[in-house]
Amino acid sequence: MAFIATKDNDGKRDPAIWSAGRQKKADSRTKKEIREAELLSVARKIKSHVAKAIMTSAKILDREEAKDSDKIAASKLILTEYLKLIDSVYLTEDETEVGQEVQQQNVPTFSLHVLKPNETKEE
Numbered sequence: 001m002a003f004i005a006t007k008d009n010d011g012k013r014d015p016a017i018w019s020a021g022r023q024k025k026a027d028s029r030t031k032k033e034i035r036e037a038e039l040l041s042v043a044r045k046i047k048s049h050v051a052k053a054i055m056t057s058a059k060i061l062d063r064e065e066a067k068d069s070d071k072i073a074a075s076k077l078i079l080t081e082y083l084k085l086i087d088s089v090y091l092t093e094d095e096t097e098v099g100q101e102v103q104q105q106n107v108p109t110f111s112l113h114v115l116k117p118n119e120t121k122e123e
Contacts, residue, residue, distance in 0.1 A: 054081055 004014040013019075029037075057074035060066050066074075 050081065054078055 003017055006013055054077065057077045060070055060074040061078075
């Protein structure tokens, strides 16, 4: 869409030009939903640094010249992350619910055993 230049329009701005900028969509989310989305975003950004922090903590524990307070803080971080990992693996909301195995046993068996032309495979 071409606009009329101000100099070609007797110094008046073209009324088709929208100077207020792009209109924002109305956000109909609740404050709780917005807060949860922001927390999830921050957690995703931090997740990649957790492994580095644990490895650094392990190095601090192994150093002889580290202060005792630093060693305690490092061990606290490692234990806290370990407990979170164990909780996420073993604790579920409903322990009585029937679970699904990761490796299912009802898959067809596939064999690459080559039979000679006059042999038949016994089952």
